[in-house]
Amino acid sequence: MNIQPPNSSSIKSRFAVKFVQAMKRLSKRRGMGDRYKRYRATRAAARVSLAAAVGPERAWSRAVLRRIKKRRGLIGRTTTNPRRNLRGLVPGGKGMDYCSLLSETAHYITCLQAQVQVMQDMLHLSSP
Amino acid sequence: MGSEGSGGRVFQHRGGGRDMNSGIGGTNSASDKVSGVTMCSESMFYGSNWDPIVSLGQSGDFGNSNIVSQSEFANNPLVLENQTMCGSLAQFPSDSGLVDLVPRIPGFGSGSFSEMATSFGHNSDSPNFSKGVSQDHCPNSDGGILGASPYGKRKREVQQRASPKSGEEEQHKDPSGDTSKEDDEMKQKFEKGISRGKQAVKQAKDDQSGAEPSKDDYIHVRAKRGQATNSHSLAERVRREKISERMRLLQELVPGCNKITGKAMMLDEIINYVQSLQQQVEFLSMKLATVNPELNMDIDRILSKDILHLRGGNTTPLGVNPGLSPSFPFPPYPQGAFNNAPGTGPPFHSLSQHIWNTELQGLLQMGFDPDPSGSMGPNGNYNRSITFLDAIQTSVLCQFRVVIIVFFRVVENGAIKVRA
Numbered sequence: 001m002n003i004q005p006p007n008s009s010s011i012k013s014r015f016a017v018k019f020v021q022a023m024k025r026l027s028k029r030r031g032m033g034d035r036y037k038r039y040r041a042t043r044a045a046a047r048v049s050l051a052a053a054v055g056p057e058r059a060w061s062r063a064v065l066r067r068i069k070k071r072r073g074l075i076g077r078t079t080t081n082p083r084r085n086l087r088g089l090v091p092g093g094k095g096m097d098y099c100s101l102l103s104e105t106a107h108y109i110t111c112l113q114a115q116v117q118v119m120q121d122m123l124h125l126s127s128p
Numbered sequence: 129m130g131s132e133g134s135g136g137r138v139f140q141h142r143g144g145g146r147d148m149n150s151g152i153g154g155t156n157s158a159s160d161k162v163s164g165v166t167m168c169s170e171s172m173f174y175g176s177n178w179d180p181i182v183s184l185g186q187s188g189d190f191g192n193s194n195i196v197s198q199s200e201f202a203n204n205p206l207v208l209e210n211q212t213m214c215g216s217l218a219q220f221p222s223d224s225g226l227v228d229l230v231p232r233i234p235g236f237g238s239g240s241f242s243e244m245a246t247s248f249g250h251n252s253d254s255p256n257f258s259k260g261v262s263q264d265h266c267p268n269s270d271g272g273i274l275g276a277s278p279y280g281k282r283k284r285e286v287q288q289r290a291s292p293k294s295g296e297e298e299q300h301k302d303p304s305g306d307t308s309k310e311d312d313e314m315k316q317k318f319e320k321g322i323s324r325g326k327q328a329v330k331q332a333k334d335d336q337s338g339a340e341p342s343k344d345d346y347i348h349v350r351a352k353r354g355q356a357t358n359s360h361s362l363a364e365r366v367r368r369e370k371i372s373e374r375m376r377l378l379q380e381l382v383p384g385c386n387k388i389t390g391k392a393m394m395l396d397e398i399i400n401y402v403q404s405l406q407q408q409v410e411f412l413s414m415k416l417a418t419v420n421p422e423l424n425m426d427i428d429r430i431l432s433k434d435i436l437h438l439r440g441g442n443t444t445p446l447g448v449n450p451g452l453s454p455s456f457p458f459p460p461y462p463q464g465a466f467n468n469a470p471g472t473g474p475p476f477h478s479l480s481q482h483i484w485n486t487e488l489q490g491l492l493q494m495g496f497d498p499d500p501s502g503s504m505g506p507n508g509n510y511n512r513s514i515t516f517l518d519a520i521q522t523s524v525l526c527q528f529r530v531v532i533i534v535f536f537r538v539v540e541n542g543a544i545k546v547r548a
Contacts, residue, residue: 023416038417038418039413039414039417039418041417042413042414042416042417043409043410043413043414045413046409046412046413047409084396084399084403085399086395086398086399086402089399089402089403089406090402098371099367099370099371099374102371102374102375102377102378103374103377105378105398105402106374106377106378106381108402109378109381109382109398109401109402109405110381112402112405112406112409113405115409116405116408116409116412119409119412119413119416120412122416123412123415123416123419126416126419
């Protein structure tokens with residue numbers, strides 16, 4: 001049941017590529033001025049790109065992608081910070097047993113770290 | 129999560145556990161609870177009260193109810209609980225409570241022992257604690273207890289036998305089926321476990337396997353959340369180990385968690401960390417949304433960023449200009465007034481330009497750096513000219529190198545892109 005820990009650099013590059021593509025599409029979209037909408041769309045793009053970069057092999061990424069397909073409130077989750085419960089934080093954490101929740105959390109943390117690094121680098125590079 | 133026991137009793141459990149008897153009086157009240165857990169505070173079980181308990185323990189089943197209190201949460205992230213007949217019983221206002229406790233033990237023993245095995249096994253994997261406990265209590269007790277309890281403990285031993293590292297599925301084996309060999313093994317394991325329990329309790333790090341515990345060891349048996357007392361000790365133990373292993377993994381991931389040695393606190397830290405990471409992502413995405421009009425450069429940037437990450441270990445070679453990208457491996461070259469744009473190709477234009485600019489800055493800085501070593505002497509001009517030529521060569525080579533590196537990166541990323 002223990003899947004190998006994620007390869008940080010591969011996730012970083014995959015996420016970077018997908019995220020940049022998503023941002024390009026976003027910038028071309030109409031109705032995306034400097035508004036709150038843009039921020040929300042960027043955030044959604046970030047989460048989706050990360051999940052897509054990870055692929056379907058992880059429960060949390062599957063949960064994120066599922067949520068996109070259902071077109072449910074993908075964004076609202078993190079703004080209104082859920083109660084301090086690990087199940088509420090990790091996507092798809094509600095329907096998991098404790099063991100898998102912990103392993104998903106570990107993987108999720110790694111991916112989040114990679115995502116943060118990529119986005120920071122993008123930010124620094126775009127406006128040095 | 130585990131709740132800190134009242135009155136100094138430490139109640140630990142991973143899942144939220146059963147409602148453990150927080151007080152000694154509780155043991156009286158809840159026979160069913162007895163089956164779950166009896167917590168003994170550390171202060172309680174040391175020695176002094178042994179005798180009355182021992183006397184009470186003369187009943188044959190009493191031996192099965194050895195409970196070791198595990199008051200050191202820090203030492204044992206997983207709660208080990210075993211029934212102890214010491215300590216907690218000592219606090220009983222009267223022995224009647226203990227007596228009440230005793231008859232229930234047999235029922236408890238069958239199920240809880242497996243839990244004890246699992247829980248205790250976490251530390252020592254020694255299901256023999258029952259036997260050991262009886263022996264531990266032996267010094268004070270008569271042979272009666274010893275005589276009575278071993279058989280009772282045999283039951284436990286057999287059940288515990290299932291939980292040892294061998295992972296045999298003997299937990300449900302009939303108690304009568306124990307063998308002397310098993311007893312010996314169990315005894316050893318149990319004593320080891322006892323010693324561990326003792327050190328957990330006393331913080332004495334004596335790991336003598338056969339050491340006779342000076343005090344009574346209390347092994348708390350903790351029932352898992354939502355699980356009956358008859359749950360499979362083996363499965364329980366496996367699950368516990370898995371969970372503890374993952375907690376350790378998480379502990380390594382989350383920075384600054386090396387000192388924290390409690391599951392509840394670890395989980396809090398993890399939750400905090402995940403929340404902070406998510407907030408960071410939100411914040412960065414907000415910034416990116418407002419700051420990022422040009423996306424054409426981004427791919428190049430990202431490529432360069434990858435390069436930088438690849439070379440991440442290198443300290444800034446430019447030295448003078450720490451503000452530049454630190455991972456450029458190119459050594460600083462003397463000043464060269466190069467303005468030729470790197471014409472390596474449209475896709476690399478921005479990247480090489482970027483690198484070129486930084487390098488140029490470095491070169492400029494180097495050039496203006498007063499060189500006390502004598503390049504300013506009569507040969508200064510000569511040196512300068514030489515270095516100028518060198519700079520030209522090296523910068524060209526540099527550029528080439530940059531191009532090559534970028535090319536490789538692009539190829540790599542290209543493969544990824546295709547896949548993506």
